[in-house]
Amino acid sequence: MSSPCARVRRVGLFGGTHGNELSGVLLVRHWQQDGAEIQRAGVEVKPFLTNPRAVERCTRYIDCDLNRVFDPESLGRPVVEDIPYEVRRAQEINHIFGPKGSDDAYDLIFDLHNTTSNVGGTIILENSRDDFTIQMVHYIKNALAPEPCPVLLIEHPSLKYATTRSVAKHPVGKYQI
Numbered sequence: 741m742s743s744p745c746a747r748v749r750r751v752g753l754f755g756g757t758h759g760n761e762l763s764g765v766l767l768v769r770h771w772q773q774d775g776a777e778i779q780r781a782g783v784e785v786k787p788f789l790t791n792p793r794a795v796e797r798c799t800r801y802i803d804c805d806l807n808r809v810f811d812p813e814s815l816g817r818p819v820v821e822d823i824p825y826e827v828r829r830a831q832e833i834n835h836i837f838g839p840k841g842s843d844d845a846y847d848l849i850f851d852l853h854n855t856t857s858n859v860g861g862t863i864i865l866e867n868s869r870d871d872f873t874i875q876m877v878h879y880i881k882n883a884l885a886p887e888p889c890p891v892l893l894i895e896h897p898s899l900k901y902a903t904t905r906s907v908a909k910h911p912v913g914k915y916q917i
Contacts, residue, residue, distance in 0.1 A: 748872070748910075752837050752849040753778065753787045757807050757904045759794025764852030790833060790851075790904055793825060801826055807851075810840060811902040830904075838907045848872075849908035855915045862890045864913030866901050873910050 753771060755764025771778050771787035778785045789795060791806045803824035809815075814827045815834050837846045861884075863877055881889045892915075894901075905911035 747782075748847040749783060750846045750848075751783060751785045752846045752908065753785065754790045754849060754851040754904055755787070756792065756795040757790045757851055758800045758805075758853065759791050759796070759802075760798050760800050761852075761854035762798075763854050765789065765795050767852060786837075786846075788833075788836075791826065791829060803827075806830060807903050809902060810834065810904060810906050811900070814902070815840065833904065834907055840907045846908045848910045848912065849905040851903070851905040851911070851913045853913060853915045857915075859890060859892075859915055860888060862892055862915045864892045864894060864915065866894055866903070866906070866911055868893055868895050870910055873912060876910075876912070 753768060755761075755766070755768035757764070759765075768787040768789050771785075772789075775785065775787065778787065791801065793802050794800065794806070804826045806826040806829060809824075809827050809830045810833075814830055817823060817827055817831070819828060819831070834840055837849065839845060863880065865873055865877065867873070877891055881891075900906075901911070903911065903913070905913055
């Protein structure tokens with residue numbers, strides 16, 4: 741369980757984990773050009789294009805799904821010539837925003853996705869015992885009211901997630917249509 745008093749000092753805003761999901765890509769590019777609206781005193785906010793090759797080709801991924809390779813085996817693979825592009829990219833992201841599971845990892849990562857499902861703006865959480873993200877979701881839901889903001893909890897008691905956002909101490913996914 742996380743401390744409810746822990747300060748968030750570093751936030752990553754990810755877009756383009758899947759190169760054909762363009763809302764996050766457009767937002768990240770906008771914030772890279774002009775980050776005034778996302779900057780806050782005492783907090784480093786880093787907009788980041790996670791899978792630029794897939795974005796360039798407007799395809800979900802190049803060799804494998806980037807959102808599935810943040811597991812210890814992939815992150816620990818030796819870098820060789822034939823390593824899948826997304827595995828190498830996961831290692832780079834883990835180096836910049838992690839290392840995963842460490843005290844040095846970014847405090848919060850929002851990973852922005854699109855879906856064709858009729859779910860509207862949905863927040864995805866992987867841990868119901870993370871006090872910080874539960875309070876943050878409550879704040880977001882209240883700020884958006886009366887608009888709905890469903891929360892999808894994909895928690896599993898023995899599963900360690902290998903998602904892009906799992907590098908952070910507090911991972912949050914966001915789907916929009």
